[in-house]
Amino acid sequence: MKITILGPAHPYRGGLASIMEIMARTFLRRGDEVLIRTFTLQYPSLLFPGKSQTVTTPPPADLHITRCVHTVNPFNWWRVGRQIRRDRPDFVLLKYWTPFMAPCFGTIARLARRNGHTKVLCQIDNVEPHEHHLTDRIFNRYFLRTVDGFVYMSEQVHRELEAYTRAPALFSPHPLFENFGERVPRAEACTCLGFDPALRYVLFFGLIRDYKGLDLLLDAWAELKRSGRTEGRRLVVAGEFYTAREPYLKRIADHGLQDEVLLHDRFIPDADVKYYFSAADFVVQPYKTATQSGVTQIAYQFCTPMVVTRVGGLAEIVPDGRVGYVCPPTAEGVAAAIDRMYEGDTLERFRQNCAIERRRFSWEEMCSRITELYRTVAAQQQ
Structure with missing residues (x-):
């Protein structure tokens, strides 16, 4: 399969980037073609509470990572979405953990799936954020309703997800780091x-x-x-x-x-x-x-x-x-x-x-569930 992963990856630091990179390696071992599209800007500095968003280590040589997504530039969302639409991956896999990402991810997803071939899948960490804002529900609706299928990692997330969408959703526990x-x-x-x-x-x-x-x-x-x-x-x-x-x-x-x-x-x-x-x-x-x-x-x-x-x-x-x-x-x-x-x-x-x-808790199991989800979605939309 041809897969585009959209989310944090090198040079961005932390557990989310590690997750996306490990999943990419797991799909590669299974014989899939994988491209990671990550951020040129993840959070504006005014909104980031930590000291640094990135690391200075060299990029992993075994992964194809392209920095192309600017989370607060709508013109960029259109360019990236149209590029993915032209690339025609079998599915785009997004990592979703905060409604802040919803306008960017939702726009890219809508454009990517217009080719009639690409499915939009999401490994979802949170629906309702731990720290709430007035725009959370509006942003969640914009993104979640454009996704073809979800993999969730706790029943609480599944219950919250059902308030927004009835798209297929499969459980797979968080794998080991x-x-x-x-x-x-x-x-x-x-x-x-x-x-x-x-x-x-x-x-x-x-x-x-x-x-x-x-x-x-x-x-x-x-x-x-x-x-x-x-x-x-x-x-x-x-x-x-x-x-x-x-x-x-x-x-x-x-x-x-x-x-x-x-x-x-x-x-x-x-x-x-x-x-x-x-x-x-x-x-x-x-x-x-x-x-x-x-x-x-x-x-x-x-x-x-x-x-x-x-x-x-x-x-x-x-x-x-x-x-x-x-x-x-x-x-x-x-x-x-x-x-x-x-x-x-x-x-x-x-x-x-x-x-x-x-x-x-294995990455192989997580990627198997994502593949199963893709096949379910593709069969339903034929």
Whole structure:
């Protein structure tokens, strides 16, 4: 098949770019022809909360990546859409995670499918965004109603999607992030990060946004500290702030946690991710809202147990009491789950179970579902 992938890719950084590149490689291994069309501009600098959107590493030599999409230039959308229409791929695969992309993606999709051959498929992360804006529903309708079929990764997303469209939709769980490598010995990981191997580490990982509940985790840690249950342990917060930093620093200071919270508040390069997950006893995702999360799949990649809150689709991916604990999205709930992780042989048992559970998260399965979706859509439209 001839496939155009439209979304983040090199030189754009982060998990979304990794996902699109890994899917492209998987389709290539299956014998498909794949072109990735990525951005010349993804977010205007005024709308981007981080320090940098791109990396300086060389582009991957095994992928055909073209930078051609400008998300805020309607004339560019017409040019790209017409080009894809002329190229006549069997399908365009888009990654959709925010309504901000809807005007751009929706216009390109409408133009591309006018050739009567190309289908528009979407791997969808979110329908309703975590941080809401007045234009969300208008933008969602514009994009979602032009898509021929969807692959979703949580039932919450599927339910939200059905409010906009009845296009075919198939479930496939978020695959593992194999691009981060394999687990390394804990001592090696601690050395690389400058950690004291005599201490135990609990990890909060990823971009820091308010909905991810770092405040709940800090309150939970303070509760554990007051009862003397953090001795010999440290909380590692590894990720760049995409929200105001000061309220979190104040919370740390107010709770007297300066010596117990290791704040690595920066973008974590791909090459360093394995050290954080190999050094940590477990990772905590104290989210207040969620659909699914790439952090759980990184944890599975490194067989790192998890504490997650009972929101969105997190509990679908993290079986409670098997690879971690699912708890209420409260400081008390998170504190209790952290405490339980250190009981008996829990951590070792959960690590072993992670190695079993991870087998169901494969990129081959994801690409098979996308191919199945394409065939379903093509058959319906004949």
